[in-house]
Amino acid sequence: MSETQAADIYDLAVIGGGVNGCGIARDAAGRGARVLLLEKGDLASGTSSASTKLIHGGLRYLEHHAFALVRESLIERERLWAIAPHIIHPMRFVLPWTKGLRPRWMLRLGLFLYDHIGGRRALPATEAIDLRRHAAGKALKPGFGPAYCYSDGWVDDARLVLLNARDAADLGADVRTRTAVVRLERVEGNWHIQTRTTQGFEQAFHARAVFNATGPAVLDLLDRAHRPTDRHMRLVRGSHIVVPRLFDHDHAYFFQLPDGRIFFAIPYERDFTLIGTTDRDHQGGLDHVVPSDEEIAYLCAAANRYFARPIAPADVLWSYAGVRPLVDDGSPAGGGDARLSTGH
Numbered sequence: 029m030s031e032t033q034a035a036d037i038y039d040l041a042v043i044g045g046g047v048n049g050c051g052i053a054r055d056a057a058g059r060g061a062r063v064l065l066l067e068k069g070d071l072a073s074g075t076s077s078a079s080t081k082l083i084h085g086g087l088r089y090l091e092h093h094a095f096a097l098v099r100e101s102l103i104e105r106e107r108l109w110a111i112a113p114h115i116i117h118p119m120r121f122v123l124p125w126t127k128g129l130r131p132r133w134m135l136r137l138g139l140f141l142y143d144h145i146g147g148r149r150a151l152p153a154t155e156a157i158d159l160r161r162h163a164a165g166k167a168l169k170p171g172f173g174p175a176y177c178y179s180d181g182w183v184d185d186a187r188l189v190l191l192n193a194r195d196a197a198d199l200g201a202d203v204r205t206r207t208a209v210v211r212l213e214r215v216e217g218n219w220h221i222q223t224r225t226t227q228g229f230e231q232a233f234h235a236r237a238v239f240n241a242t243g244p245a246v247l248d249l250l251d252r253a254h255r256p257t258d259r260h261m262r263l264v265r266g267s268h269i270v271v272p273r274l275f276d277h278d279h280a281y282f283f284q285l286p287d288g289r290i291f292f293a294i295p296y297e298r299d300f301t302l303i304g305t306t307d308r309d310h311q312g313g314l315d316h317v318v319p320s321d322e323e324i325a326y327l328c329a330a331a332n333r334y335f336a337r338p339i340a341p342a343d344v345l346w347s348y349a350g351v352r353p354l355v356d357d358g359s360p361a362g363g364g365d366a367r368l369s370t371g372h
């Protein structure tokens with residue numbers, strides 16, 4: 029191989045410009061690797077801009093005994109906050125005790141663990157509150173009393189991706205957006221990566237290693253690399269709605285539902301409330317994922333169990349949906365076990 033050809037070979041090609049791809053590209057470039065990042069659309073155009081926007085440990089995963097996962101995420105929570113305090117800020121979450129749902133001892137135990145297993149340093153600890161007197165009770169229907177107030181973080185999710193990509197580029201990574209990988213093959217020990225831009229321009233790249241960070245399109249990329257797998261993925265859609273502000277304080281809510289699920293209601297862009305999420309098996313394509321009418325109605329009904337001011341689908345100003353790729357272990361959508369197999 030000539031010297032010119034060798035210089036054209038990247039150490040690592042990362043495919044997918046979501047939070048994982050951009051984070052990996054930044055990390056590898058920071059270690060001195062020659063990195064190429066290929067994203068078929070815009071950075072963060074996939075699941076990474078359609079999340080609930082929490083920097084959290086995943087309180088509900090404690091129920092599935094995922095202590096190591098929660099601990100790791102809690103440690104990362106304060107680390108990320110320290111790195112990017114301009115786009116991440118602490119938030120207090122109000123978790124009301126609801127008669128007939130999880131008992132108070134279980135909520136207290138879960139929050140005790142949440143406060144203590146992840147090396148919490150700067151965030152305030154959980155406190156017990158009474159919604160008959162606390163400001164967070166005013167927006168709720170009458171009848172709620174005991175509740176818990178715990179800490180997590182909020183993030184501008186798309187900006188987190190962009191900042192990782194920006195940093196990767198500053199560290200020398202070659203970041204190419206609107207560049208889809210259409211085919212990959214191993215040629216003489218290197219990866220030959222065929223791409224096509226949205227304008228139809230075709231270009232080939234070469235790399236010693238490839239990282240498949242295409243999120244829900246992970247199996248599609250394996251197909252393009254002619255790497256069949258007997259592992260099965262399940263795509264699960266999670267949707268959010270945005271409605272005019274339902275409360276005028278800066279706490280968020282973590283609510284339980286009788287089906288065992290939970291959902292969040294979060295102050296959003298000052299004048300709005302963000303409500304989500306759902307868990308529905310996703311059958312369609314990945315380029316234009318939107319909430320179904322049924323999910324929007326479900327989220328309105330969920331909010332109406334708690335908030336004094338009822339909302340209807342006609343009140344929804346904006347909605348969005350993202351898709352999680354789960355390793356298919358046969359459990360139904362919404363079952364926590366399959367979700368945990370993603371590791372995040």
Ligand SMILES: Cc1cc2nc3c(=O)[nH]c(=O)nc-3n(C[C@H](O)[C@H](O)[C@H](O)COP(=O)(O)OP(=O)(O)OC[C@H]3O[C@@H](n4cnc5c(N)ncnc54)[C@H](O)[C@@H]3O)c2cc1C
Nearest residue numbers: 044046047048068074075076079080081082209242243266
């Ligand atoms: C409803 C919902 C709520 C969530 N809430 C939270 C939360 O609050 N906090 C949290 O930490 N996590 C949350 N998550 C999880 C988190 O959003 C995901 O783990 C994360 O966004 C996954 O990022 P990713 O980079 O793997 O995938 P993606 O963001 O989907 O990125 C994959 C990228 O690959 C690109 N791509 C695909 N095929 C190709 C190709 N052939 N060539 C080039 N590019 C390609 C896509 O365009 C896409 O941009 C949530 C997830 C969902 C679904």
